[in-house]
Amino acid sequence: MAGLFLSLEGIDGSGKSTQGRLLHQALLARGHDTVLTREPGGSPGAEEIRRLVLEGDPDRWSAETEILLFTAARRDHLEKTIRPALARGAVVICDRFADSTRIFQGITRGDLTATVDRLHELMIGVEPDLTLLFDIDPGVGLSRAQARKGHEMRFEDMGLAFQTRARAGFLALADRFPRYRVIDGARPAETVAEEVLALVLPHLTP
Ligand code: ADP
Ligand code: TYD
DSSP states (O other): OOSEEEEEEOSTTSSHHHHHHHHHHHHHHTTOOEEEEESSOSSHHHHHHHHHHHSSOTTSSOHHHHHHHHHHHHHHHIIIIIHHHHHTTOEEEEESOHHHHHHHTTTBTBOOHHHHHHHHHHHTOOOOSEEEEEEOOHHHHHHHHHHHOOSOOTTGGGOHHHHHHHHHHHHHHHHHOTTEEEEETTSOHHHHHHHHHHHHGGGSOO
């Protein structure tokens, strides 16, 4: 694939969506064909699945059922949005990708790592070129996410211990995969955005 595939990861409220928007604007202003997308979602079919997984009671789905739903959404997103954009040489900024399944379904409610990895290999099989991890204290993240409110609170409602395990899980992935860069998400958004741009620009041809 010819373009650049970037993923943004981190716990809820870490600033991924804010930074995705700022990076998207900055790259468009520099003349780069850039697509900002998100998971779960990013294609019409995957956005329908998004509603199923993000709304309702925390115990609506088991972790195993979620793995299937998130993977189905990701497969559609990959086919309809990500692959076509990369094929024409675009930068794809993806707000969450497979690492979110590795963490939120793979380790936060018992160890389902092997199941997540097998399904990923079978149905998805691609990894981002570069992953930016926005690291933040789970209490700060949760209060930011709760202040934002809305209908999509199912994972926020799983609580602080859940987000704390997720943070540790993301930091462990950052140690494991060289494609990771860890960014301190507690600083003002403009400061974070400057660091993000400085990390991404060397991966692009001007
Ligand atoms: P995420 O996509 O990781 O859940 P958002 O970008 O939606 O995070 O940010 C969650 C909330 O915190 C939003 O209300 C946003 O305006 C605010 N926010 C984002 N970045 C910062 C920051 N660096 N400092 C303070 N508040 C922030
Ligand atoms: P997102 O819209 O990024 O929420 P936020 O902006 O609050 O971080 O993601 C919604 C939720 O979906 C988030 O709590 C994490 C969860 N999620 C998974 O559990 N597994 C996945 O594979 C993905 C992509 C998201």
